[in-house]
Amino acid sequence: MVFSRYKGYTLLWPTTERQRTWHWSYPIILLSTVVNVALLYLWCSSRVPSPLDSYQHLNTQPLLNADALDALNDSPLTPDNAVVTSLYTDAYATAVATLGHSLNAANSTARRIVLYLPSQVSPRALCIASASGFEPLAIPRIEPPHGSKGVYHRFVDQYSKLRLWTLAEHDVRAAVYLDADTLVRQNFDELFRLPYAFAAVPDVFMDKKGFSLMFNAGVLFLRPDARVFEDMLQKIETADFPARDAEQAFLNYYYGKETLRLPYAYNANLAIKQRQPALWDDLWHETRIVHYTLFKPFLDDREREVEIRLMEENVESKLGMQGGLFDQEIREWAGAWRETRRIYGDAFDVCERRAAGRQT
Template sequence: MAPLSAFRRYKDYIPLWNGHDLSTSAGKANGRRWSVGGLLVAFSVVLNLVLIWLSWRTTPTALDNYQHLNEFPLLSQDATISHASSENAIVTSLYTDAFATSVATLGHSLNKVNSSATRLLIYLPEKVSPAALCIATASGFTPHPISRIPPPHAGVHRHFLDQYSKLQLWTLGKLGVKNLVYIDADTLVRRNFDELFALPYSFAAVPDVFLDGRGFAVAFNAGVLFLRPSLDVFRDMVSKIATARYPAEDAEQSFLNHYFGKEALRLPYAYNANLAIKKRSSEMWKDLMGDARIVHYTLVKPFLQGDYAEVPIEKMEKNIQSKMGKHGGIFTDELNEWAQMWKETKELYGEAFTSCRAT
C-alpha cells in the first residue's frame, strides 16, 4: 500500500480513515464506533481465516507427514538393466572457475559407482580458465565447449545468469549421444543410476522441494535431468524462451517446467536427494538415504565461500568445517560425506591439480 504522503499530491484527496469514525459527529467525539453488524462481519471474517489456517495446519501432505510404510525396493526385482553404452552420457556443467573442484569431486564419485556411460563436461570457454578446466576434468570428464545462451528477460537471479546455456544439452546428439543424464556440479553420486538410460521417455526430472509454504511441489528441479538430445527440440525451445510466460528469476528451470510441464516424467527423490528434503522432513530423509543415487547440495555448498566465491584447494578442508553449523548443523553428515569424497579426490588427483595450476 502507498504511504499517505503519496496521495496528498492530489488536491481533492480526503483521508477516509484517520483512526476515527467520520460518519457522525458523535463518532468524531467518541473515537472509533462499531455497529453490531460490523462486529459480526469482522468476527465472521476472522473466524473463517482461523478455520482455514487450522485446516491447512492439520492436513499436511503425505510427504510432510512422512511415515515409513513401504518396505519394498525402489526398482522392480524383475527389471533388466542393460550396461550403459557409448550412446549414453552423464553430463555436468562448468560456467565459473569456482565449481571446478566440485566437478572433479563429482567425477570421482561417479568412478566409484562404476557407471560405464560417457562423461561430458559442457563449459563456457569465455568464462572458465584453462587451469579450472584442467582441474574439473582430472577425474574423467571430457570437456565440450558450448555457446552461452543469454537470459531473454531481466530479473534472473544473479546466480543463474548463465543457466539458459543448459539448453545446449539438446545439441549433444551431434556427438553421438542418444540418451543423457545431466547432473549439476553441486552433487555427489552415491549409487549407480544406469537404469535411467533405459527410460522410454523423452524427458524426466525429480519434483522440487521448498522450505516455504510450497513444500513438496509438482514442479521439478533442473539439477538432475534425463533427456534425449534433439536439435529440433533445441531450436524450438530457443525460439520460445523470450515469448513464453514464466517467472524469470529461476531462469531455465522455470522455462523447462513450462515447456515440459505435462510431458515430464517425475522421477523418485532418490535421483535428486535435494538437501531441502532433510530440512523439510528428517524422517523422509533417513529412509531416502538407503536408495539415494544422487545427493544435491542445494542449501549448503562445501566448495564455495561467501557469495559463490572460489575456495583455494589448500583451504578446502577449513572451508568445509566453516559450513558445519549452517542450518542449525543438520547437514553435518552430508558435509562429512562430501569432505571424505574430496579427500579421496585430492589424494588421487592432487598431482594433476598441481600441474593444472602451474599452467
C-alpha cells in the first residue's frame, strides 16, 4: 500500500493524555466565556453620569433673553398659528377643556384645534372638550403598522397624531401640539417664530436611560406639510424602530438628525421631578407646560373616565401619592379644573342635557 510506511507511526502525545488535557480545559474555557460576557454586559450597561443626574444650582439666568423677546414681540404673530391637541377617547374630554382654559389664562393668541376620532368620541365628550375654545376637527384614524404588533395598548391610536402634518390644508403654517394630559402655566408664543421644521423636548426615563437624547412627543412644534405626511405614511411600514412607543418612536427616528431640542420648561415631564427633584425645583418657575406623564389627575385609579361632578374628589384622592412628591402638581391641576368648571360649567351642563336627550 502507498501509505504502509506510516503503519507503525507513534503519536507524539498518547491519545488518552490528549483527551485528559482537553477535559480539564473545558471549565477554563467556560469560566473565561462567562467572565467576558459579564464584562461586556457591564461595559454596555455603564453610562457616564449626566450633568442633570448630578444637578447643581448654578445658572440663574432667565430662560428667555428679554431683549430678543422684545424684538419678537414687535412683530405680531400671524393668524396661521395653532395650538393643537387630540381626543381619542371620551375619558380625556375634561382634560382637553382644562387645557383650553389654561391656554386662555396664559393669553395664548393662537388658534385652537382639537383633532378627534369621530368613531371613538361621543358628541357629549366633544362638546365638553370644545367648551373652552378648541375648534373640533374630525380626522380618520391611522392604523398602526404591522397590525399593531408590539404596540403598547394605550398607544394604538397615537399614529393618528401624524395628521398634524395635514393641517396646512386648514391654513395652519405653524403648530404647537400639546397632549391632553398637559397644562399650560405660561405663554409660549415665542415657539411659533422658530425657523425650524420640527422641535421637541428631550425625554426623561426612570431607568438607566435617564435624561435621554430621545424626545417626548407630548409637546411638539412643527410646520405642517402634506408632502411630509405622505412620506411618513409610506415609511412607517418599512422603517425599523421600536414598536412599543408607536408614533413617538417613529418620529424620533424620522427626525433623528433634524430635531431642535427645546428646554425642559416647554415639556416639564413629571419624571424629571421623580428623577431629580432639585432640577424640578429650579425649573418650576420657568415652566411653560407641565406634562402629567406618571399619572393622570382626571382619570380614576384604573385610568377610566371620571364624572364631572366627581372630578374634584378624584383629583384630591391622589394627594399623598408617593409620599406627597407630586402634591404641588396635583393642586396645580385641581386649581385649573375648578376655574374651568366655574367658567364653563353652564356649557358642560348643556352638553350633558343634549346627551341625555339623545338617549331618551
